[in-house]
Every structure is written in structure tokens, then in C-alpha cells.
Amino acid sequence: MNRRSGLSVRVKLTLSYAGFLMLAGALLLAAIGLFLVREGWLQTNPEGAWRATPGTTFVRGFAPTAAAVMLFLLGFGLLGGWILAGRMLAPLTRITDATRMATNGSLSHRIRLPGRRDEFRELADAFDTMLARLEAHVAEQRRFAANASHELRTPLAISKSLLDVAHNDPTHEPGKLVDRLRTVNARAIDLTEALLLLSRAEQRSFTRERVDLSLLAEEATEVLLPLAEKRGVTIETSGDITPALGSPALLLQLTTNLVHNAIVHNVPERGVVRVRTRVHHTGAVLTVENTGEHVPPELVPTLTEPFQRGTERVHSDRAGVGLGLAIVETLTHAHDGTLTLTPRPAGGLRVTVELPPAAPHSRT
Known part of the structure; x- marks a missing residue:
């Protein structure tokens, strides 16, 4: 499936963490501002404009500090979110690498993710189980293909030998040759039909x-x-x-x-x-x-x-x-x-x- 490139999960988690931290900081500053208004540190005239109170000096000092705190929270959120997201997504990176290796045909490796059970470790264990079953299935299919090729080659080799004998010995009795060829051919047909039956059954292409x-x-x-x-x-x-x-x-x-x-x-x-x-x-x-x-x-x-x-x-x-x-x-x-x-x-x-x-x- 073709997809357009987008932000990585790590970047999304970092931005989400930083945004949540900024939102929490903004709510905290808003709560402090509301507290100041209720306590009389900030007042408004009838026209709605702010006017100075005895706490004006404190308020003017609070605004730059609030801005500095927000900037600090932004930087801390981005850095901390990046580090935390990297640590949290490290197991997913191992799973992704293992998936790429399996896609390239390597089925013998396992993730074996250490640590206590969580969602990532359950995913890794399930993936390891899938790889083990897939490796066993592929090995079985290869062994089956090799055995089938050997079994099918045997009657063909016998037929060739019988025909070579008949060609090199014109006095050879044709009736015996035909009987033996018929027997060998029947065995090849039985084997082929058995292989087709196996294939049909494995695909479950039948009506119940x-x-x-x-x-x-x-x-x-x-x-x-x-x-x-x-x-x-x-x-x-x-x-x-x-x-x-x-x-x-x-x-x-x-x-x-x-x-x-x-x-x-x-x-x-x-x-x-x-x-x-x-x-x-x-x-x-x-x-x-x-x-x-x-x-x-x-x-x-x-x-x-x-x-x-x-x-x-x-x-x-x-x-x-x-x-x-x-x-x-x-x-x-x-x-x-x-x-x-x-x-x-x-x-x-x-x-x-x-x-x-x-x-x-x-x-x-």
C-alpha cells in the first residue's frame, strides 16, 4: 500500500507530551491569575481596562516570570518527550527490524524482548511464535517439495531405463516392457492424484x-x-x-x-x-x-x-x-x-x- 510520508510516532508523542505540558502550565498560570484577581492584586475600572493596585509591582514582575516558565516548559516538554518517546518505542523498533528481516526471508531470528509483560512484549512474543510456526511450515514445505520431486523422479527414471533397454535390445519382449511401463505409469498417476488431493484439502476449497x-x-x-x-x-x-x-x-x-x-x-x-x-x-x-x-x-x-x-x-x-x-x-x-x-x-x-x-x- 502506497502511503504519503508523515510525522513519525516518536515526533507525534514528543509534540503530544510537550503540548500537554504547555496546556497544564497555561492552566496553572490561569489559575494563579484568577487567584490574583479574586484577592485584589488586579482590578478593572468600569470601562474594563486594567488599573493599578498596590500589587502592581508584583503583577508586572509576575508576567515576565510566567512567560519564562512557559518557555521553559516548552523546551523541557520537547526534550523530555523526545527522550521518553524513544525509550517507550525502543521495543517497537526491535519488532520493526525483526519484521524487515522476516520480509527479506530470514525466519530463524527471534525478538526475545526482555522485561515484564506489557503490550509491546505481548506483541513481541506473538511475533516470535508466528516466526517459529512460519519457519516450521516453510521447512516442512521444502522437505515435502524435495520428497515429492524425488518420488516423481523415480517412476520417470524407471521408465527411461526400460525404454533404453528396449532401444538397445531389439530382441526384448515388448509385452513385458508394456506391462512394466503400465505399472510404473500407474504409480506416477497415483502419486500425482495424491499430491493434488493434498493441495485441495490444504486450501479447503470444498463445500461442506x-x-x-x-x-x-x-x-x-x-x-x-x-x-x-x-x-x-x-x-x-x-x-x-x-x-x-x-x-x-x-x-x-x-x-x-x-x-x-x-x-x-x-x-x-x-x-x-x-x-x-x-x-x-x-x-x-x-x-x-x-x-x-x-x-x-x-x-x-x-x-x-x-x-x-x-x-x-x-x-x-x-x-x-x-x-x-x-x-x-x-x-x-x-x-x-x-x-x-x-x-x-x-x-x-x-x-x-x-x-x-x-x-x-x-x-x-
């Missing part, structure tokens, strides 16, 4: 309406039932009508991701996935838990990070695009909900999504 989580759980279970049967995993679904407010498509994606993750990372041939929905006094709750390998508690916070599959999964046939739980977390936050991951003592994971309740017949 009343949905029933129990129906979404049944739909996701039905879609993934063939995969569960192939892996020998049993799916158990239970729950009453669980109304929530959000995007049906995105919440279905959230539920599908959870159920798919529970099926894939499970005990082969004898695994179990339990999907439950219920209404809690704080909102609508969706819980998906599965049997499986023991999950160390220190590993749980990393499971929702993009492209984090666990070292034991990266090179297995179960490795997906690495965005399943990251998408779940993003979709949950986009719907103003909370996501909780809890390791099961017997192995596996329990994932709980709690969404705000939907008012009856609410629709936006």
Missing part, C-alpha cells in the same frame, strides 16, 4: 454438507473388500448413524485411506481390521484399528509425515505412494477435526478421527 460417517465406512469397506480377501484380512464394521459436516468425497477418501492402510500393514492371512463409527458429545468419531506388527511409540509421530512409510516397508510390495496417513491428517485438519494414532499393545495401530458434530439439517 451433512454426511453420515457410518455409510462412508461401509462404502470404503465394500470397495476394499477384494483387497482384504486377497491378503486374508477380515474386516469388521460397526456403528450407528454418525452425522458430520464436511465434503462427502473427501471424507470418503479419508475413510478409504485409513481402511486401505489398515489392510496393507497387517498380519498376512490372519489379519483383522475393525472399523467403528459413533457419536460422542464432542462430535462424530471414526475409529480404524488393525492387527499387525508392533509399532514403537517413537515411530508414531512420523507416520503422518509425507513419504514416511517406515524403513521396513519402502522396498516391499506393500509400499504405496507414502501419502496415505499424510492425506488423512490434512483432510482431518481441513474439516476442523483431530487425528489420534495409538499403538496397540498386541501389535498394529488404532487411528481415531474426531470431527465436529453436524447440526440437524445443516448445509452450507
Whole structure:
């Protein structure tokens, strides 16, 4: 925003302080003058002109002194106001310098304003908190961009290698090449769609309406039932009508991701996935838990990070695009909900999504 230049806050405070001091001095002198009139030191004739009294000598001596006092108050007010304004605005200067540094891209510094709490220190603390969150967000975005570039480069590199092999070996069977290229291409498409879904969810560019989580759980279970049967995993679904407010498509994606993750990372041939929905006094709750390998508690916070599959999964046939739980977390936050991951003592994971309740017949 273009603004015309004006007086600085320090100059305004100085002039305000000096003006207030001059006003106080003028009122004081006026009160003294009124006192002199009432006591008879000054009198007026019927025509309204001042006339001398026995105190004329005192009055004539008082006027120059009053003028000198006013001049002294003016100078003292300007000097004192300038010094006091500078001391009062010193924290604001530090905050302004920090803002300029942040504007230039430096997010690692902090103001850390010393002293007891007041308005300036609360502003500085709030600014430091904002810088910390912004720095963490930027670092996360950079890490995400680097991981996404790496993940997208992998299928492209594989495709190039397959094409180079086919070009250098004319006797290579084309059917196998096509099948492998189709698999690699499908993985690249899945990854791209997952990245687009993440972007859409983070922008919250969707329409909210009343949905029933129990129906979404049944739909996701039905879609993934063939995969569960192939892996020998049993799916158990239970729950009453669980109304929530959000995007049906995105919440279905959230539920599908959870159920798919529970099926894939499970005990082969004898695994179990339990999907439950219920209404809690704080909102609508969706819980998906599965049997499986023991999950160390220190590993749980990393499971929702993009492209984090666990070292034991990266090179297995179960490795997906690495965005399943990251998408779940993003979709949950986009719907103003909370996501909780809890390791099961017997192995596996329990994932709980709690969404705000939907008012009856609410629709936006």
C-alpha cells in the first residue's frame, strides 16, 4: 500500500507530551491569575481596562516570570518527550527490524524482548511464535517439495531405463516392457492424484454438507473388500448413524485411506481390521484399528509425515505412494477435526478421527 510520508510516532508523542505540558502550565498560570484577581492584586475600572493596585509591582514582575516558565516548559516538554518517546518505542523498533528481516526471508531470528509483560512484549512474543510456526511450515514445505520431486523422479527414471533397454535390445519382449511401463505409469498417476488431493484439502476449497460417517465406512469397506480377501484380512464394521459436516468425497477418501492402510500393514492371512463409527458429545468419531506388527511409540509421530512409510516397508510390495496417513491428517485438519494414532499393545495401530458434530439439517 502506497502511503504519503508523515510525522513519525516518536515526533507525534514528543509534540503530544510537550503540548500537554504547555496546556497544564497555561492552566496553572490561569489559575494563579484568577487567584490574583479574586484577592485584589488586579482590578478593572468600569470601562474594563486594567488599573493599578498596590500589587502592581508584583503583577508586572509576575508576567515576565510566567512567560519564562512557559518557555521553559516548552523546551523541557520537547526534550523530555523526545527522550521518553524513544525509550517507550525502543521495543517497537526491535519488532520493526525483526519484521524487515522476516520480509527479506530470514525466519530463524527471534525478538526475545526482555522485561515484564506489557503490550509491546505481548506483541513481541506473538511475533516470535508466528516466526517459529512460519519457519516450521516453510521447512516442512521444502522437505515435502524435495520428497515429492524425488518420488516423481523415480517412476520417470524407471521408465527411461526400460525404454533404453528396449532401444538397445531389439530382441526384448515388448509385452513385458508394456506391462512394466503400465505399472510404473500407474504409480506416477497415483502419486500425482495424491499430491493434488493434498493441495485441495490444504486450501479447503470444498463445500461442506451433512454426511453420515457410518455409510462412508461401509462404502470404503465394500470397495476394499477384494483387497482384504486377497491378503486374508477380515474386516469388521460397526456403528450407528454418525452425522458430520464436511465434503462427502473427501471424507470418503479419508475413510478409504485409513481402511486401505489398515489392510496393507497387517498380519498376512490372519489379519483383522475393525472399523467403528459413533457419536460422542464432542462430535462424530471414526475409529480404524488393525492387527499387525508392533509399532514403537517413537515411530508414531512420523507416520503422518509425507513419504514416511517406515524403513521396513519402502522396498516391499506393500509400499504405496507414502501419502496415505499424510492425506488423512490434512483432510482431518481441513474439516476442523483431530487425528489420534495409538499403538496397540498386541501389535498394529488404532487411528481415531474426531470431527465436529453436524447440526440437524445443516448445509452450507
